[in-house]
Amino acid sequence: MSQAKKLRKMLAEPGIIRAPGAYDAWSARLIEKAGFPAVYMTGYGLSASLIGRPDIGLLSLTEMAGEGKNIAAAVDIPVIADADNGYGGLLNVVRTVQEYERAGLAAIQLEDQVMPKRCGHMEGKQIIPKEEMAAKIRAACYARKDPDTVLIARTDARAVIDFDEALARAALYAEAGADVLFVEAPQSVEELQTIANTIHKPLLANMVEHGKTPMLTGKELEAIGFKIVIYPVTTLYTVTQAMMDMLKKVKQDDTSKHDTKHMVAFPDFNEMIGLDAIRELERSFMK
Amino acid sequence: MTNKKKFRELLAAPDILVLPGVYDAFSAKMAEKAGFSGVIMGGYQVAASMLGEPDVGYVSLTEMTFSLRNICNAVTIPVVSDGDTGYGNAMNVRRMVREYENAGTAAILLEDQVWPKKCGHMEGKKVISREEHVMKIKAAAEAKKDPDLVIIGRTDARAVNGLDDALDRARSYAEVGADMLFVEAPQSLEEMKRIVSVLKPLGKPLLANMVEHGKTPGLTANDLQDIGFDAVVFPVSAIYAMAQTLMKLFAVLKQNGTTASLADTMMSFTEFNQLIGLPAYTAMEETYTVRS
Numbered sequence: 001m002s003q004a005k006k007l008r009k010m011l012a013e014p015g016i017i018r019a020p021g022a023y024d025a026w027s028a029r030l031i032e033k034a035g036f037p038a039v040y041m042t043g044y045g046l047s048a049s050l051i052g053r054p055d056i057g058l059l060s061l062t063e064m065a066g067e068g069k070n071i072a073a074a075v076d077i078p079v080i081a082d083a084d085n086g087y088g089g090l091l092n093v094v095r096t097v098q099e100y101e102r103a104g105l106a107a108i109q110l111e112d113q114v115m116p117k118r119c120g121h122m123e124g125k126q127i128i129p130k131e132e133m134a135a136k137i138r139a140a141c142y143a144r145k146d147p148d149t150v151l152i153a154r155t156d157a158r159a160v161i162d163f164d165e166a167l168a169r170a171a172l173y174a175e176a177g178a179d180v181l182f183v184e185a186p187q188s189v190e191e192l193q194t195i196a197n198t199i200h201k202p203l204l205a206n207m208v209e210h211g212k213t214p215m216l217t218g219k220e221l222e223a224i225g226f227k228i229v230i231y232p233v234t235t236l237y238t239v240t241q242a243m244m245d246m247l248k249k250v251k252q253d254d255t256s257k258h259d260t261k262h263m264v265a266f267p268d269f270n271e272m273i274g275l276d277a278i279r280e281l282e283r284s285f286m287k
Numbered sequence: 288m289t290n291k292k293k294f295r296e297l298l299a300a301p302d303i304l305v306l307p308g309v310y311d312a313f314s315a316k317m318a319e320k321a322g323f324s325g326v327i328m329g330g331y332q333v334a335a336s337m338l339g340e341p342d343v344g345y346v347s348l349t350e351m352t353f354s355l356r357n358i359c360n361a362v363t364i365p366v367v368s369d370g371d372t373g374y375g376n377a378m379n380v381r382r383m384v385r386e387y388e389n390a391g392t393a394a395i396l397l398e399d400q401v402w403p404k405k406c407g408h409m410e411g412k413k414v415i416s417r418e419e420h421v422m423k424i425k426a427a428a429e430a431k432k433d434p435d436l437v438i439i440g441r442t443d444a445r446a447v448n449g450l451d452d453a454l455d456r457a458r459s460y461a462e463v464g465a466d467m468l469f470v471e472a473p474q475s476l477e478e479m480k481r482i483v484s485v486l487k488p489l490g491k492p493l494l495a496n497m498v499e500h501g502k503t504p505g506l507t508a509n510d511l512q513d514i515g516f517d518a519v520v521f522p523v524s525a526i527y528a529m530a531q532t533l534m535k536l537f538a539v540l541k542q543n544g545t546t547a548s549l550a551d552t553m554m555s556f557t558e559f560n561q562l563i564g565l566p567a568y569t570a571m572e573e574t575y576t577v578r579s
Contacts, residue, residue: 057376087347116378
């Protein structure tokens with residue numbers, strides 16, 4: 001079964017889909033290993049990982065789709081992929097959807113920010129007119145070769161205009177053909193509840209630590225009526241902290257030997273990354 | 288000498304610098320063989336060659352850089368590159384300049400169209416405000432690693448707001464660090480002369496663009512030199528000639544099931560190998576062969 005079909009099945013079944021953020025193929029594999037049913041590919045994380053720069057729209061479609069391909073190839077669960085604003089106008093959206101599908105990504109998330117965009121929880125966002133975004137959603141539907149590919153429409157209007165505008169936009173994008181709606185950065189539980197009461201399509205909630213939305217558990221979000229919850233930056237922030245701590249310690253101690261308890265051991269890492277399995281495969285070819 | 292320095296010298300020389308447009312490494316190599324001192328890689332041609340798509344802002348920074356690097360590696364002459372709009376705002380411009388400079392370009396064109404852009408001679412162009420593009424040019428100038436890198440400030444305002452605005456813009460771009468100026472698509476000889484008389488006093492080299500069947504009258508390099516331009520690009524000539532040649536070839540092959548009637552119009556096996564540089568590789572291989 002294709003990953004897109006798998007995701008569609010999950011959307012149709014009861015229960016919320018929990019998708020932590022991956023910023024490269026290895027973090028995606030760890031998410032899969034930990035037993036999550038889906039991976040969220042984050043532009044914020046990719047921008048940090050690939051070019052060491054903030055999420056202000058510097059990455060190109062080629063870079064996003066290229067890394068998306070690595071991530072999708074590394075796991076056997078659906079990848080929900082951030083496609084920012086589709087990297088331009090309507091025609092760019094068409095190309096983005098096709099490149100993402102070819103990369104093996106199961107869901108494509110498009111947002112109504114202007115080009116270049118910025119992270120949804122940053123200040124100074126700007127959005128395009130809602131009719132223009134509805135046209136982008138229609139372009140994305142048209143571009144989809146696999147009808148199972150899930151289109152997620154995100155609106156950033158909550159921060160830029162107001163909550164009512166965000167709701168109106170979500171409804172419009174749903175009508176234009178989006179399969180899943182994502183109202184970015186609601187500011188209270190009431191707002192989350194209102195979204196769930198108003199929009200009658202699968203809904204995505206975004207849990208960003210220290211972001212603008214209250215942090216709820218998957219169960220709580222499910223009870224409100226959400227179908228997918230993403231934790232886009234959780235892995236990235238954790239890894240960053242761990243790495244900084246370790247590097248500081250190594251610099252200070254002039255050795256890394258005191259801190260091995262905070263590290264995965266060599267044989268364990270090899271096991272995790274699948275060295276044994278791949279060696280076994282290699283042996284199987286040699287009679 | 289770096290290619291950037293070389294390019295600056297060519298601009299300063301009395302003769303006009305003629306830059307044919309190339310669309311890949313091989314076409315760049317042919318231009319060099321034909322004796323040109325520089326080439327220009329345009330987004331229009333790369334979109335066609337790499338993606339088979341029109342120039343509507345499809346090609347990403349990564350794809351342009353990839354193609355540019357191949358072209359720069361294939362030739363020894365300076366390569367002028369098309370940075371389009373910089374693929375976003377001033378921050379994107381900075382990244383584009385860094386990427387292109389690393390790829391080996393000698394000069395970068397940066398235009399004031401709205402992203403996603405259109406080819407300069409297409410209808411329905413839109414431009415960003417002068418102030419916004421001033422900031423982009425400033426960002427580009429400040430992103431240079433080597434001060435010899437040439438930033439070409441291009442304005443598409445002629446078609447949108449008229450020539451006066453285009454000239455004002457060019458002047459503003461020069462003030463904040465454009466090393467060379469390019470007013471796209473003037474519509475008459477008078478307009479071309481006016482560009483030179485207004486902008487020449489700024490002391491920056493001026494670029495003319497000869498697009499066959501475009502909006503600007505077709506002139507020779509000599510004519511343009513007489514008017515006062517320092518460089519001229521013929522961006523699409525190669526890809527149009529290539530398109531025509533291949534269409535003709537494929538039509539004949541489809542119809543006749545053979546290319547025999549066209550054999551004389553093709554390069555021979557030996558000639559092609561010569562052109563692509565096989566003899567040098569054969570000689571090199573010889574040097575590295577282990578002899579017992």
